[in-house]
Amino acid sequence: MIKDKLLMNSDIRVRFAPSNTGHLHIGGARTALFNWFFARHHAGTAILRIEDTDRKRSTEKYYDAILEAFDWLGLEWDEGPYRQTQRMDLYQEAANKLLSSGAAYRCTCTPDEVNAMREKARAEGKTPKYDGTCRDRYDKDPNVPFCLRLRAPDAGETIVDDILAGEVVFENSQLDDMVIVRTDGTPTYNFCVAIDDIDMKITHVIRGNDHLSNTPKQVLVYKALEEPTPNFAHISMILGPDKKRLSKRHGADSVLEYKERGFLPEALINYLVRLGWSHGDQEVFSKEEIIANFSLENLNRSAAIFNPEKLLWLNQEYIKSADGDFLVESLDSGLKEQGLSPDLLTGKTRMGIVDELRTRSKTLTDMIEGARFFFENEVELDEKAAVKFLTPENSAIMLKLRDELTKIETFSTENVKLVFHRVMEEEAVKLGKLAQPVRVAITGGTTSPGIFETLSLLGKDRTIHRLDTALARINEK
């Protein structure tokens, strides 16, 4: 039974706290989503906090990229982005408080000495940890550099009450006297997190399972400061097909990369949320539906394997029902990127094109690829298709069709169809026999939307031109 101490009120405050040492990856995005939907469901507050205390690896580039990713996803944060580097006074103040209360102490042991302790403990089969040498040692020489450690209890246990995992018990004997302020004066991660969560009045800490082991350390900070602990919910992680932690090795792992590949943010959100969360048998959810139905209780506790094929399927579902104007805009910008001019065809025609392509495209990239031939001046002939269909045997019927097509005044799908049927009847051939050579001549390949639609969308002049080009090619051979 999952313990539920949730309230239906608007005092709920959650945060998503990535470090800007890399792009927002999909695992992080999913955690952010769970936080965001939880906040929205309860009409609470969603906060974005950037943990940029790692000065070696944090960059402004990634800071911007993370914000851009959320912008694309359409997630708006109620507070933030806060940055830890701008909150140093807060940590310093808390550290001083702990030092003066005796909860923390100065440690002058060098890293080498501490490592030696750990190795010794490990050799003796004990939990490797700092042995407390400096706990009760008063500073002798103020010039000796020191760090600050938090005194951890030697006996008893620290309990993390997790909404998903229940009560997780950690023996205090396993806990280390963790460093809260380094020798260089900078605060450490587990310390900053606790201080920030206290300061920001976070009520629910929803984060990846990999932080569960960190939690007792943070709880100790709360206790030392005599602050109540928040609710914790440690969610399962996303794994690759090999059951290893999802990473670049498994393909795209950054949110923005999915944007580049032609995914719709709604589809990514739907997929990510549905990975580990469910609401009966429903697969497709709008943002509003997720907000209405989201609850931590329905989160799955086990790790989930990322399945790109299902994402692709969902993406196509969203493309199929996407707003036409949006698809035309996507088409236009995609064509421009490839140096093609969308204006070659009218807006109405382009709308017709995306309508034909929406059931044939798993991504926007697919759609643009499928529309290319409409906008190229010369078709790129697929050699295999040309050899098979652009043959002397087919040239007579193609020529006849070409001549009939020139007589059409209104080059509509219906009229093109009528001409095809007339030629088929007179020549006693089936549609397939006529359509495939024409398709190759017009599109360069063997797959496209329906042949009548394709021709009418392309327009009379360009259709005739392409047929002529193909016929000339046959004659040359």
Add this chain to the structure above:
RNA sequence: GGCCCCUUCGUCUAGCGGUCAGGACACCGGCCUCUCACGCCGGUAACAGGGGUUCGAGUCCCCUAGGGGUCACCA
């Protein structure tokens, strides 16, 4: 290795003591069909193993195995 978490079709999951174990992706058939798709119809496929508790266990308890996470003056 210590500690912690997890375990239903290949994958995502429904299930909250009594179900022919349901849905979705993928896969395999079929229909539709000018190609490719879409759509529609159908199919293969799972409770990790072992002990308990119970009239009855996928559902509760224990053990084993497997997977994952974490053990820093990184975040």
